[in-house]
Every structure is written in C-alpha cells, then in structure tokens.
Amino acid sequence: MTATLDGLRADSDLALDLYETMALIRRFEEFAYRAYEEGDISGTVHVSIGQEAVAAGMIGALEDRDKIISHHRGHGHAIARGVPVESLMAELCGRSSGSSGGKGGSMHITDIERGFLGTMAVVGSAVPIAAGVALASKLKGAGGVCVVFFGDGAVNQGVVYESFNLAGLWSLPVVFVCENNSYAITMPVAESTAGPGVAARARAFGIRDYVVDGQDVLEVYDTARRAVEHARRGEPSVVEALTYRYMGHSRGDPPHGLYRVKEEVEAWRQRDPIAILAARAGLSPAAADEITERVEAKVEQALAYARGAAEPGDPALYRDIWG
Amino acid sequence: MTATLDGLRADSDLALDLYETMALIRRFEEFAYRAYEEGDISGTVHVSIGQEAVAAGMIGALEDRDKIISHHRGHGHAIARGVPVESLMAELCGRSSGSSGGKGGSMHITDIERGFLGTMAVVGSAVPIAAGVALASKLKGAGGVCVVFFGDGAVNQGVVYESFNLAGLWSLPVVFVCENNSYAITMPVAESTAGPGVAARARAFGIRDYVVDGQDVLEVYDTARRAVEHARRGEPSVVEALTYRYMGHSRGDPPHGLYRVKEEVEAWRQRDPIAILAARAGLSPAAADEITERVEAKVEQALAYARGAAEPGDPALYRDIWG
Amino acid sequence: MIATGSLVEEVTFVEAVCAAQRDAMAEDDSIVLLGQDIVAGFPFGATKGLAEAFGSDRVLNTPISESATMGCGVGAAVAGLRPVVEVDFAGFLYLGLDQLLNNAAKMRYMSSGQIRVPLVVRVGQGPLGSFAAQHSQSLHALLSATPGMAVLAPSDAQSAYDCIRWALKQQDPVVVCEDLRIYRAKGPLRRSAAPSVGARQARAGTDATVLAYGAGTGIAARAADRLSRDGVEVQVVDLVSLAPLDVSAIAVAARSTGRVVCLADDSPFFGVGPTIASIATCEAWDVLAAPVLTVSAKPVPAPYSERLEAQVYPTEQSVEVAVRQVVDWVED
C-alpha cells in the first residue's frame, strides 16, 4: 500500500487489471452508443469514452466496504466497480433483469451489493448524499469511505460547497472526485467557472485537494490511494482529474463543430488513457489484443443477453414506491 | 474621494454624519425592542445593536444610484440609507403608512425611492438577487453598484458561492458584505464554517476580498469606498466585517448564557463602534450629547407617530399580488 | 428509559415532538438528528435536552445549509442511519426540495427497491403570527403530490408523538408537517412505542362531516361544539395522513352524512382542499345532499399586519358558515 508511483508502474498485475477495466468500459460504451442508435436503448445515454482512467484509477483504489455515488455519466464507474455488464446493458435496454430492474436506465444505475449506491441525474445532487453516507460510516465506525463523482459543470452548484463545508467541519470520510472533462454540454470551464478552479475552492472550504492527469490511470490510482487513505482517517478531499470526453455530450450530439474544434478533440485523442497505460506499463501488443478481444466478447454477449431479456411486467409499475 | 484613512479621521463632517447615523440606528432599535416587549410590534424583531458601524460605514460610501439589499437584521441598513424612521417604525407596528404598507414588517423593509430594494428573511436568499441587480446595472450602463448584506450564518448557503461565481464571471458591479457578528443564532462561526472563512472563499471564486474591523466605522467606510470603486469598474468583492451583536438573536432571546458567556459580550461592548468613533474623531461630549438627544427625540416621535397611525384596510389584503 | 403506555401526561405539542424523538432515540441507536441550533433546542424546544441525553454524535447542529443538510440526511438514511432533519419554517424547505423530492422520494423506485431511504423530515408549517410571507407557508400539497413519501399532519400532542414514533419505524421517507400555530397547545399524551397513524374520528356527528388535518382538526372540533349548541351535530374526521390518503375513510365519513366540508390551510387553488373534496364527491356522489365545500386560506401571500393576517386563515366561524351552508342546502 505504500508503493511509489514508480513502483505502481512496475506492478504488471495492477496494470493488466486497470487496462482490462478501461478496455471494458470503452467497449461497453461503444456498443451502448450503437445500441442507442439502433433503437435498443431509449431515452438518452451519456458515454465517458476518453475518461476511462478516472473511473478505473479511482475505483481501483477502493475496498469492498467503500461506497460510490455517481452522476449522469456513470457507466464507467459502475463497470469499474464490477457491476456486471450484462445487468448494466439490460438496464440500458429497460429490462427487468437490469441492474435497476429497468426502472432507472442509463442515468440511474444502482448495485447495492457492490456498494454502488446510485447515479443521480440532477447535476451536483449526488454530492451531499455522499457526505451523508460518509457521516453514517463515521458514526457507525465502519471505516468505509464514500467516493462521489461529478463533472466540471457541477462545480457551480452551491450544494457542492455546502457539502465540502460539512465534510470539513465533521471530518467525514469522503472523496469528492471532479471529472473535469473540459465542458459542461457546450460550456467550456473558463466560461462557467470563475477563479482558479475547484481544487482551490476546496482548500478555501478547509478540505484537501489534488489535481491529477486524468489520462494517466496510474497517476489517478496513486492519487486515489492517498486521498482514500486520508479520508479514512477523517480528512476529506477533492480530487480534480483533468480529462476529456471524445464524443458529444449525449446521444446524437456532435463531438465537435459547435463549441469546440475537431483539432482539439484529435489532440486529446493523442493522449488516450488506454494507449498511455499500455506504453507506460510496457504492455505487449499481444497482451493488449488478448484483453481487447476478451472484453469485446463480453460486451457482445451482454448486448445479446439484454436484447433477449424480458421487459418489466405491469406490477413493477406500482412496486417500490412507498411502504 | 482619494483621502487616506488618516484623512478621513480628520474629516469632521464625515465623522459627525456617521456618528449621527449610528446613534440613530442604536436608539431606533432600542425603542423597537421595547416596543416589541410592550406589544406594539408583533411577530419578531432582530436588532443589530453593536453592529451599527457596518451599516453606517458601508452605506455611507454609496451614491444615490447605488442599490442595497439586506436580510432579516436590516433596520440599520435601512436607516443608514435614509429610510425615515417614522415609516420604518410604522412598518414594524404594521401600519399602512409603514415603509412596506404594513405588509412586510421588520423582516421585509423596502424603500424603492432610496434604492433600498428589500430585505429577505430566508438566509442567503438576497445574495443572488444582488447579482441580478448588478447585471441590470451593467447591461444598462447605469454605473450603479449593488451592495448586499448577509451574516456569517449565510456563508454556508450554496447560493452565495453560485453568486460569487456569477459576479466573477460577468464582472458584476456588486459588493457582498458579510456582517460576521460571530454567531448564527446559537452557532459560533467555528462550528459552522470550515476553512479560513468567507474572504478566502471569495478569492477562490475569483473575486476580491476585504476583511475589516466592523467596530471602526471609518475603517469600514474606507474599505467600502475602495470596494465600491472597484465594483463600479466591474471588479466585485466580498467585504467581511468583524462585529458582534450585543443582544440575543431575536426578541426574547437571552443575550448570553446558552451559547456564549457574559464576559465575551462585555468585552465586545468595550469596543463599541459609537464610542470608538467619538474617540477617534475627537468628538466633544457636548457634540455627542447633542446628537444623542436629537436622534432620541426623532425616534420617540417616530414611535408616537407609528402608534397613532392606521392599520391597513381590508382591500390591502388582496392588493399587489399579481397583475 | 421512560415508562411508556400507561402514564398520561399533559404536554404541549412541541413537548410531545421532543418526547417522541427522545423515546425513539433511546430505543434505536441509529436515529440521529440534524438541524440548526438543535443542540440548544432552539427555536421552539423541539429537541431540548436531547444533545445532553444522547451526545453530540447523535444530535448534530448543522450550518445554515438546508440543501446539503437534506442531502446528508438522504445519504445517511441510505447508509443505514435514521436521520431526522428539522426545518423550522416551511419556507426554508424549498432549499431542500431537490434532495427530498428528486432523491429521497425516487431512489427506491429508480433502483427497483435496492435503496431505501428511512429519512424523517420535520417541518414547521403555517403561520406563527405576523411572521410575514416567507415565514408563513403551508406546503402540504406539494409534498403530498410527490409519489414516494408519506406526509403526516398531526393535530395535537398525542398525534404529534404518534406520528413521529411511527415515522421513525418506516423504511421510506416520511415528512411530518408540524403546525406552528398549535406548537404551544397542551393536550394529554400517552406514550406508545408502536402507534398507528390512520384517519380517526375526532368527534361524532350525524348532520355533516368536516374533513380536517393538522391545526384544522381543533378548529373544526371547536366549530362543531358551537354548532352543537344549535342542535347541529358535526362529525369531524382528522385525516392525519395526507400521503397516503385514506380514501376509504374519506368515503365512509362523507357517505355517513352526505354533507361534507373540507378544511385546509392553504390556497383554494391547488392546495389540499380540492383533492379531499374531489375524493369525497366521487366517493359519496349518490348520497350527497349538497356539494362538498372547501374552506381554505385566502390565496394571498401572508401579510405581516396582524389585522390583515387574521383574515387569511380558516377560523371556527368560517367552518361554521360552511357547515351551515351544506346543512341548509336545498336542491332545487
């Protein structure tokens, strides 16, 4: 647990694990995107292609007793936590065997057994819930940490600062992860966020802050370990991971043209987290290919499974409301 | 306009003005408190006795075109802006000739002619309104600044930071004045506010910050001038004025005993803003007495007027709702 | 632990609220309280002495951050505590509605039952007397319109105690609407650990039915006493629970007299009254001898002036007038 970043780079089991997680997220979302276009998925989907290192690195550093809450762009977090891609894809397809029984969809993924407490679609709204989960952990002496993911757009919701303040006041075991993918829909960070950014803001609310290259999964993992360790001791923090979404904001949106140029997207694609890890960890092309094929098969199978699964029956409409 | 603080101290007209304003606020609230106890005023009253220098100094530095918004503890701000004590007392007594026609009361004072846009009783809720008023001023090129007052308790309402962010992003002509009187009802600042405080928080949101001794009216005035001048040029700021309320939170609450000790109150009373100004500006006892008598007569007359004034007639119930 | 069951005490509504929390906390370690100034028991005494009794881990003063406080309550509930979030005036509750209505009320459904949110929210409702528009609001209807929550409106000390004890045994969110006007009203209290909270007949009568809740129950009962002097016997039903609504209790009560008045505290437009009235009308249609009338507050923001405010809310007189109207109704 005290390995240095260099030590981590030399840990090939870790690298293989993280690689597989990222590859699985990537393939899952590529398939999901296509499945949306083909009409298997309704509503909307927000994919995190390009951001996989944040999910894999942060969640890779957690223990079983830890909890996770996420937001509208949450497939990657669920997959990194081990939510089976079958039940995830089934959820996106609105099936009763989906992770939320088909009643949540892409924006509301829950897997209580894995400590994946849900994804909230109202921007910023998950953040205070994490403070509450951490409060429960603290008062029960359970030792668990709660990690909550949100975007750069969420950093202008006031409740985020109210939550930082509570975390600081009460020394809550919580890590607030800002996935700064440079845009909130069409709004670049500079047009939405005054001042030096969320990390400096966190400091002003009395909690720790980390800024990390979100395309380097080992760096994310390393930071996550430290942040989580501190949180477990009652020192909450913000981790700001600098990253980028390759695709449009949600299904159907153009990846570039309206609010950013193609060149910018291309430049970020040069810093692809999956390729970076392969290079840094010295993964052989053969090993990489083997993983890619394996996860592709998994996702294909998940989609086939989801397509064949049953939709919720009528009684589900009135189930699980109250009492 | 470019006088130094020392220069200000030598300006006896200014000192007399500020002295009279503070004395008038003090007497008004002493009378109001008693009038509440005697049943002339219903609901509740929050007095700012001990905090007069913040109102007098900040508002003394404003021009006619500037606007003010305040909160539940707002009598002092209204008086400093020149709202006649008759109409203010009449409002507290629920009279139709009160500044809000008897429909607002102590917590909802408005005097549109004097740019006193209202006091909001929901903690923190006035703050974004000030940003909006400043936006209007900016877009209309009117040159006016908006000043909003709130307490140390309000600095944990998220909307305050959303507002700082808007002010910073859009370079709004607004000054956010935090009247840090050390407590929010029973909560000392240290138990409600993590980190270094609202001034540091403001910096993290990209706006200027000032911390000022709220018991020294000339220091407040001097800071106000600078903050307002910057705001007029599109550089918003927070001014945190360190002060103290001598009385309980609202009518009936004990001044000490439950959450603070008598000695603390006494120590602050040694730093009384009215006495400090008299000393610093070398005001003669005779001059001070003359002012005290004058404002006392004014307030007495205001109360007599309010007692005799008419309550709103039935049609007022349905007036001014919509359309 | 305090003996429950047998002893009858005379307490105020707010003392009953405090006692309910105290008794429940003594029984259930997972209950924690979150709110402003609750360690000191400010402003109304609803938590007086609880910090001393249960320690500062279980009675948490919060900053003035209604939104995060509510969200923190949601998260703590999700993770196995039973938080009680106190909101002193309904007007402040707007700040917590995203957390309450988007999250607490929907997480169980959106997760197909994986998540449960045993959150209790106590919120002061209605006027306190010249507190003006922002501090004098009744939000029962908007809360009750949201599927996924129970909404209770106790009418006296006993009912307040029972509602809170009951709420603290549920697995899903419960909002207890505490009418500020009756906070100081005294009544008998018998403490029971497992009370039920259904609609109940507060007064028997055969000439007309008044359907009420919260402070309205007492108003209706007093109006009924006045009417009784003139020989008009009014049944008063205290609904207690607005969500879920006991439709069959409304039906039985409405059908038993065929003349019905619904009493509510909020606007006649989209307030509580019309829903109760519609249900009563449909359920008793064939036996109704008069249209179901609703007595509501005037649709105005609450004015500060005592004189004006006195005209806003239903009174014994306005209930009496409405009852006479349905009793004297003659179909042409």
Place this chain on the structure above:
Amino acid sequence: MIATGSLVEEVTFVEAVCAAQRDAMAEDDSIVLLGQDIVAGFPFGATKGLAEAFGSDRVLNTPISESATMGCGVGAAVAGLRPVVEVDFAGFLYLGLDQLLNNAAKMRYMSSGQIRVPLVVRVGQGPLGSFAAQHSQSLHALLSATPGMAVLAPSDAQSAYDCIRWALKQQDPVVVCEDLRIYRAKGPLRRSAAPSVGARQARAGTDATVLAYGAGTGIAARAADRLSRDGVEVQVVDLVSLAPLDVSAIAVAARSTGRVVCLADDSPFFGVGPTIASIATCEAWDVLAAPVLTVSAKPVPAPYSERLEAQVYPTEQSVEVAVRQVVDWVED
C-alpha cells in the same frame, strides 16, 4: 424585423417558443435570456440563433447554478430588465424554488407594490420519453398554488407563441410550462404582438366537456374526434392559464353539458385535476348529470422502461373511457 400578424407559418412548438422570444426581443431591448447552453440553442433549439441576432449581452449562458440563476433573474427583473430564465426540465426547477416562490412571487406584496418582478420562467414539463423519474415531472400544481405568479400551459405552437409574447408584457412573474412531449409537434402560427391568453374552446360539442391544458388539449381533441365517430360530441376547453384560473370559463363550459372530465398530467392526489374538478363541480352543481371525473397520471415516479412509462400518462383512450363514463352515467 419579421412581419407579424398576417403570415401563417407551419412551425413546431419549440420553434414557436424561439420565434416568440425573437420577436419580443426585437421590440423590447430590456429582454435578456438566461440559461444553460442557450447561446448554442441547446438542447431543444428554443433559443437557436438568438445570440447571433441579439448579442452575448442579451443571451447569457449561465453556469449550472439554477438557484443563483433564478435569483439573478429576480434581481435583474427588480432592476428594470425583463429576464427570461430557461429551465430545461421541471426536476431542475426545485433548485430555483426559493428564489421563485419566496422572492419573485412575494416581493411585490411584501413591499406593498414598490417592487415589481417582471420575470419570465420557461420550464420544460412532463416526460420526454424514457428519461426516468428525475427528468419526467410536472410541477404545474405547486407553481399554481403559490399566490403571486401567473402559470401558463400552452397546448400548441400558436399558444406557445402567444403565451410567451403575453408573458413578456406583464409586470409580474410568469411561468410558462412547456410540455416536452409536444415540443416537436407542428402547427400553424400567426404572429401577433399583443395576444391574449385566456381559456378557449378548442372544439365544440354538446354531450360532454373536457377541461384540459398543455399536451392534454391535443389528447382531448383526438379523443373527441374518436368519440365523434360514435356520435358523441365533446367540447374541449383549453384552459391555457392555470394561474389565474378562469373560474367563469370553467363554469360556463361545465354547465353547458353537465358532464365533465378534467384532464391532467400529474398525480390524482394534489395534482392539477382535483382543483379543476372541484371548481367545475361547485359551479355546475345544479346541472351536473354525473360526477366530474378526473383523468390524471398514475401516482408513480416515472419509470425508465418504455413499456412501463406508456402506462403512466393519460392517453386518448383513457380520456375516451372517462367521457363515456360521464355520458353514460345514470343516476339511480
């Protein structure tokens, strides 16, 4: 400037929303728009091209700060602008309710008329199709229950245009509830600078009356067409304005047939339906041939599953069933 008055175009609802803002902005310099991604016209095109036409001082992209954005709208309105705040989904509106309901709706009253708040809020309502519980809500009732605001629910492109033009001429807050389901529905549009927005008869009929608003008007009209094939002629009244409610229009419509169905989009408990139904019942009591029925949404959080969601909201069929019920009603 675009010619108004004569030309009839065929546009979608959301194009009409955009056109109304464009035409109003061209006439009135004080109108500014505030909202997320509105410079790009995201997500629905309601502001497409307006930043290009009027500049970035009048079309302001906001951060995701619903509360401060609404408060900023309030302040700007108080200080002489006419802000339009866009909220894409009703579920996000909770975040702005303190500003909207505590401040915008009450400041005029609390100041006895010194303050006016000509704020227009445009909010997407209802389901968009498998957007799940947080994104599929209808908050008309809670908005309309608050004195101090007008609440409009346009039913088609023309009505959307008229409502927004009208709203931008008022001196007090107006919320325009835009039904997301009909955003892409096309209809004729005749641009008029000074439209009125009262209740209107959308279809004539003598056998029964359906009272509807928003997307419900179209549903009711289609149900009426189906019923007409069987010889049942249904009058459809589009209420358009939920606050203020046109009580006399409801009375006239209800009395003209004596058989009434109210169509609403939200919960049968404390949603819009019961208020309309209560008014219709009381106003038409002596001529009612059947109880006034309400067709509402199912009282459930919106499920993601298409299959389940299809069962939640009123349809032509459910309206048809209710109309047949009142038409065939026999008193015993």
